[in-house]
Amino acid sequence: MTRNTADMQVALAQQCPVVADPDTNLATVETTLAEQTEADLVVWPELFLPGYTIARVDTLAEALDGERVNRLRDVAAKYDTALVIGIAERCDNGHIANSALAIDRDGRIAGCYRKTQLFGDEADAFTPGETLEVVELAGVRIGLMICFDIEFPEISRALAAESAELLVSISANMRPFGPDHRLFAQARALENRRPHIYVNQVGQGEAFLFTGDSCYVDTAGRVRVTSSPHAEALALADVSLAVETETRPDYLALRRAVPPIHTDA
Template sequence: MAQHELTVALAQLTPALRDPAANLARMQDVIATHAETDLVVFPELFWGGYTTTGLEPLACDPHGGAFAELAACAARHGTAVLFGGAEAVEDGFANSAFFIDQEGRPGGTYRKAQLFGDESAAFVPGDELRLITVAGHRLGVMICFDIEFPEVARALARAGAEALVTISANMTPFGFDHHLFATARAVENGLPHIYVNQVGKGEQFVFTGGSMAVSVDGELNARAGDQDETVTRARLALPARSEIRPDYLALRRDVLPVAGGGD
């Protein structure tokens, strides 16, 4: 099968806390200056900044005017966009990843399934996973804590994802954890993994950066560093296959029963 190179801009930035208008302007500027890329990825809860309180004025409305501005920017530059924000849902708010395709069309929303710490009281967990399509390639979306659960990435891989993309707001002292988990999810599923994290001081936490593009063999094809705001470009040759490791998905067996278990 012929490979296609997908270009991705990893926007490791510090959002303006509780200022969606400022963050929208920042996103538009990044898209405009990286119009040669297929996809620009912003961190978790970038729309209003990372917080678990006072969410109503920070929620991103995919039918609202601000979202339409971002969609028009994406269409104008032919660049798809993935970003995080709070989303008003029936029972409260979700911690969501919003996707806009290269023609400026809403392409689906993923709601974070695995909530961390105070997020469990602030957000409603999502109940389904999500594949998005960029330049004809299917990418499996995760948000931060999701990557610490192998079954999330595996389900996306089994559903046909050609790469994984995670938006994050990972904080100290967990920087090493996400470097490890992001790499493991790539290798064990045989899929490239784009990981984009916030950086700098937020409302309660200091975010660890470490945005990167990981190959199917765990190599770093792009890395943004741990402390500075930067937009790093990565290239993914899709579909990707390891030349040295087995195809774990093809070799998998159904889950076996456990002998000698408890309850």
Template sequence: MGQLPIRVVLAQLQPVPASVPRNIAAVAHTLASFPEADLAVFPELFLSGYGLDYVRDVALDLGSEELAAICALAARYSTATVLGFPEAGAGIYNSLLCVDRDGRVAGVHRKTHLFGRERAVFRPDDEVAAVELAGLRIAPMTCFEVEFPEVARTLARQEPDLFVAVAANMDPYGPEHRIAIRARALENRTPLVYVNRTGVEDGLRFTGESCTVGANGAVLHSLGGAAQVISVDVSLNRSAPAEVDYRRHLRPELYHG
């Protein structure tokens, strides 16, 4: 698609705790409401909610009927879909399901850097990789991962068209994410879509503030703290003046550990 924009749905929603069927219904409603979208992005652990005390009970394996339903919805509305879910496997992973417009699972991103109490529930993965969605190379990240430049840089080496970062970010960490997502876009000269959840669960207030960021680090679209779903055109322009195109000036032989 070159530098043509992509139409992206930012689904800044509050999942129903431990109710996978109701959250699938929210996905269906969202995709039906924006049939022109190329890509729809939902928050971290959207299918389950963020209750770490129950998340094991609602974890889904990749062959589950629930994930098959998500694939069918993506195909029905011809909308590539990224959303968070707890994955049952060799342990429980905090995962992102990446489904292409034809309903095919293009990839699963498993969170590598776990935050706080997540470490007692989830198993961290050891790989980050871009996936092909909607004719683009998409680089997925989950919440705490955006605060590590190394994660985004590893993905940037795979020449993605777009970073897609999902989150269940809560108070008081909103300012950290606002800075980090702009920095990750700027330092890698790659546009970024960020979708966070809203609401209160288990005493945590989730901050929302979903946005899109250009390759120059500028915020192009932004939401507040309330639940809201918008559809926006996201530019895939990754050009930068040569002197500040950091990708050209890297010296990897200097960087260790």
């Protein structure tokens, strides 16, 4: 049997931003959306708008009511296309978060998830988020993750259990961790029986060589669409949200509460 849910077309924008040049990167977003009007959703990597940098985030952070975010909202509405993009977010309390901004096809901000699992020196520049987020884009409930988040299975499980129909991860994953993230992307899809869109930066950044290898993984953990690990690419994925349960179990439907651990201590 299957759970009948509408499909959606997602464009995986595996592109290399210019570090510390958000206006150039915003122009790339506008050009890409103009060329991908058939997509329901376009996804860019982690920290795409400012470029991946730790040293300069204070001058590159965006307020959600700021000019560049308003331009993103306008272009989403202009082309009737939802988007997810990585930004450095200037929070109301003055802190800066490594965030995934989600804008629906009418230009409405659907949510802005702040990365909870900061990696390495990111903790010196960003404040970790305190909540997970499920947003609705193009009529689909989407659980958002950022890079290191996907290495913690409890995060995607919580999103799926909270009614996410699709997992979307944006990343700036570097050598030598490329194979790790391919495995994590597949595992998070299979164990939750949710399709997974993973979009990673590619090319030489300010300090790291990013590994690309963006992909769409179906609910059985099979890679259906993939991008090269070595070049910019824009891949289109026809995403099926249906969970086929004739061959593999629906782990979410069958799960029981985790029992307490017995120890002799």
